[in-house]
Amino acid sequence: MEAKAVEGDAFFIVTRGRSRKGFCRGCVGRVEGETPSGELLGLVYNGGRPKSRGIVRTENTCPLTRHQAQLLLFVTTPSKRLELLCNAPLFKAICDLSQDDVVVVKHKKGPQPGRVKNLMQIGRKESDDELHMLGFEVEFVDSDHTLSSKKPVPLPMFNAADIIRVVPSASVPLGLHWKNGQYGALNKKAVTRISSMPSAGPTGNPRHVKDGKEPRRARGPAAAALEVGSMVEVVSSSGVTVYGVVRWLGVPLRKTEEWAGIELDYEVTGCSDGKYGNQRYFTCKANTALFVPVTKCSPDSRFACSSMGPETRRSTDTPPVPSFDDSAEYAPPIPESEALSLLVGRMKGIQGHVNSCYLDATLFSLFSSSVTLDNIWQRPAEAEQPITCSLRSIVSCLRRQGFVPAESVTSFRKELGCNTFQTDEKDPEEFITVLFQKVLCIEPLLKLRSRGETSQGSYTFQIIVEKEQMGQVPTVQQLLDTSCLSSDLKFEEVPSCLMVQMPRFGNKYKMFNHIIPSTELDITDLLHNSPRECFVCGCLAQYECFHCLPDRKLQPGRIKQYCSVCNTQVHSHPSRQGHSPKALEVPADVPCDTPVPRHVMQLFAVLCIQTSHYVAYVKYGPDPNSWLFFDSMADRCGDDQSGYNIPEVQACSEIGIFLAQPEEELARASPSQAPELVRRLLCDSYMFLYQNPATPSSKPSHEE
Ligand SMILES: [Zn+2]
Ligand SMILES: [Zn+2]
Helix, strand or coil: CCCCCCCCCCCEEEEECCCCCECCCCEEEECCCCCCCCCCEEEEEEEEEEEEEEEHHHHEEECCHHHHHHHHHCCCCHHHHHHHCCHHHHHHHHHHEEEECEEEEECCCEEEEEEEEEEEEECCCCCCCCCCCCCCCEEEECCCCCCCCCCCCCCCEEEEHHHHEECCCCCCCCCCCCCCCCCCCCCEEEEEEECCCCCCCCCCCCCCCCCCCCCCCCCCCHHHCCEEECEEEEHHHHHHHCEEEEEEEECCCCCCCCCCEEEEEECCCCCCCCECCCCCCCCCCCCCCEEEHHEEEEEEEEHHHHHHHHHHCCCCCCCCCCCCHHHHHCCCCCHHHHHHHHEEECCCCEECCCCCHHHHHHHHHHHCCHHHHHHHCCCCCCHHHHHHHHHHHHHHHHHHHEECCHHHHHHHHCCCCCCHHHHHCCCCHHHHHHHHHHHHCCCEEEEEEEEECCCCECCEECCCCCHHHCCCCCHHHHHHHHHHHHHCEEECCCCEEEEEECCCEECCEECCCCCCCCCCCEEEEEEECCCCEECCCCCCEEEECCCCCCCCCCCCCCCCEEEEEHHHHCCCHCCCCCCEEECHHHHHHHHCCCCCCCCCEEEEEEEECCCCCEEEEEECCCCCCCCCEEEEEEEECCCCCCCCCEEEEEEHHHHHHCCCCCCCHHHHHHHHCHHHHHHHHHHEEEEEEEEECCCCCCCCCCCC
């Protein structure tokens, strides 16, 4: 199929993107041309009638055959069309329906089995631009006899989305009820039965006759469901899975078997714009056309897995085996250069299901791009428990395919042990503690020492401050400094990963309207028994003063420590005479005048909460603008019972641009005037995740 559809026979459905003039998600249109920048000029239908013309980006559409477009047009709601489209195997089976195929349709009495009797054309075609919609006349199967009677009443008619199951054709065709003329039940709509509907013969074939074309010859099982417009995935020789839509099928020059021309979801170096060899088979954006033998293609598992309704899940005790089980071997974190192409889009990231957002957001933050946990979490695969293997396969799937279906997370939640993890709303710190302790078997990331006491372990750090101790708009650095100093806590060593919880309780209470993210966290002055610089002169500090912390004349919010000379001087000021600076335990043999090395940790993710729902911001590389926003339940396909969540990952370089401003500017910025994703980061932050750029120091707790 050529992209420049001169013959007017290329159709599409808008699958994603913002609503634009004339187009919205679920709109069906006909391709009328292509702009030089690769956008589609299309005619949008309302029912079978052309409604308006518009432009839509090719990558936001999915190509349809005329037959598919006609079937989808009779489905009145756009969301039902997309839902059906996402269920690729079912949609494929519906497109291939033959006379007397048994189907199960939605009915007011509940699901009803019936036989497809006729394919119906709906609408009068008054101009070439009009399109007949297609529906199915279905005869219900009676419980007493095989078929319900010979009554001459019109058979009920159903659209493609009414069909919830297709049962393979019966071996013996039964009596047909071909009729002509008007279909009474539909007001004023002209309905014609078309006799081109293939009839299933005694052996149940052929099932591939369409649009008057020759039936395709039989293919291997992997390719059985392939046709132009199918959404497929291909595993490349390097093990990476790529996704796309079949644009061409056939035998290329100098080949003997059938190949598929696939338009990929994103650019891949070495791919073409639709040419293979010197021959053009279709047209698409440069570097997005991939040609492979059809046997290498399989249906896009992201849609196949996700379209399983909860009914399917409930019917078995053990969830279905995830399709990616064999890829459970180690996959490295997604490099910065590949993160956008692999992760950005709808149906990306980790698919949410029943309050799983706390877990989806945490896993995405910790594992998508960060190397931190990989450095800590190095255990031989044979020493792992089943739950560790489940986590490893979730991580591998995320890193290889950019998408983890809800089923995998659901089974992982079951393995976490406590029932409440399966269904309840939880907070990330609860999950993190279980994850690190039970699944990863890592000893506490933080070793905290309160003065005079032995150290205690922890996985996350909860900020505890009084509101009055802080300015209106604190930074994470200020909150950490103040919290450590007022609770008299020090870190025993530089942690490999520091997860700082903001002073708020879920969605019920937050101490600050907004908090400035510190992209770097300097913990030099929070380390126990480590040399520190005098705040004033830079010499080795010997005293620390908690009361100087908020001093407006002395950079409020920063920790103050002094050499003995400066300590005396600073505290000779009348306003500071009530202070009680504490002597520091200075390690022996530290030269007094060499600069103290700084220990700086880097922000790599932020978990945010808004109306009980957790989302994540992730920094996917060293570039300051390399930020992603992830929501495991960004959208929903279908209703509460049978639908599923659509996870989405967005690039949000605006975070980097915003955070690049000087701290004083940041403190003055008004969240309500910032871009929406910046506003959410400022106002909804729940936990900031920092990593140590140097070699991590934590070790597994059970060394065998
Ligand atoms: Zn000094
Ligand atoms: Zn002081």
